[in-house]
Amino acid sequence: MIGLTFSWGLNGVAAKLANTGYDPIFVSIARSAIGGALVLVWCMLRGIRLFDRDGTLFAGVVAGLLFGGEFVLIFIGLEYTTVARSSLLVNSMPFWVLIGAHFLLGEHMSARKWAGLVLAFAGVVLVFSDKLSLPSPDAITGDILSLGAGILWALTTLVIKRSKLASAKPEKVLLYQLAVSAAATMPLLGIAGPAIRDANLVATGALMFQAVYVVAFTYVVWFWLMARYPAAGLSSFAFLTPAFGVLCGGVILGEPLSWRIFAALALIAAGLIIVNRPSRAPTH
Known part of the structure; x- marks a missing residue:
């Protein structure tokens, strides 16, 4: 999980570097198309059935559209803002999921989880208030797009939880997102140059x-990890992704990192830990 979260934090740096050679929408399409083709080959080699009629088509298309929109916002946002700021705002996703689950799925939150949300929201506010790490006056545009990407990521998660995708093979859920996002984003090619x-x-x-x-x-x-280890234990590593994103942006790209960015990281990480901490079983 440490290796995975480091890879996902480094992904923001890779996206920003890819934007120097390719249009961000082209990057989004190529990423989904190439990755999807490889996952499809993997499924064929493993004998994983993908085309059974299981009632997931509509939800799969919706999830794919949301997934595509998420990465378009991320990649275009990185044209304006830093990897550190983008990583913090995109990874606010778990908190939007909690809010959505509270109102849409009937998963009522405890006072402890609300406290975690408050901490995380304070971290998001701190990112927007930080002027020292702004690469340009237009960075607020990238920040808003990155925050929107986090919300779309949360909506994708809620669609999966509320539909038959929740019981579908995870490789099939991933392929829905990759294939639909690549196809749906194609008409947008060229709007960014x-x-x-x-x-x-x-x-x-x-x-x-x-x-x-x-x-x-x-x-x-x-x-593979989700199938073998408790979800609560894995999710506790989630705060490492924005942490690695902030550090990779500063070390590799030389992005300015003010104390507010690190304070925002601490608040968001604390919120994630509080939210993901399992409740104690009642004692008798």
Whole structure:
């Protein structure tokens, strides 16, 4: 899980580097298409059945559209803001899931979870209030897009939880998201400029890192872990993703990191830990 969360934190750096050579929407399409093809090959080699009629088509299309919108917002947002700020805002997702589950799924939250939400929200406010790490006056646009991506990620999770996708094979759920997002995003190609800007080695390597390693490898490893270990234990590692995202942005890209960014990271991490901490069983 430490390796996976580091990879996901590094993914923001890879996305920003890929944007130097390719249009962000092209990156989103290529990432989903290449990764999806590799996952499909994996399923064929493992004999995983994908095309049985199980009533998941409609929910799968909706999840794919949300997934595609999420990554379009992330990649375009990284044109304006830093990896650190984007990582913190995108990874506010668990808190939007909790709010949605409270009102849409009837999963009422305890006072402890509300306290975690308050801490996390304070962290998000702190990110927006930090002026020292702003790369430009337009960074607020990227911040808003990144926050929107986190909300779309949460909506994707809620769609999966409320539909038959919850009982479908995880590889099938992933392929729905990759295939639909690639197809649905195709008409948007070109709105952010030419698909190919400067197809240099670094940008191409960063794109392939996302498609082959992050999508086709780490997501499958994540599903493997989910099938073998308690979800609560795995989710407790979630705060490491924005932590690694902040550090990778600063170390690799030389992004300015003010004390507010680290304070925001601490607040969001504390909120995640509080929310994911399992409730104690009643004693008799």
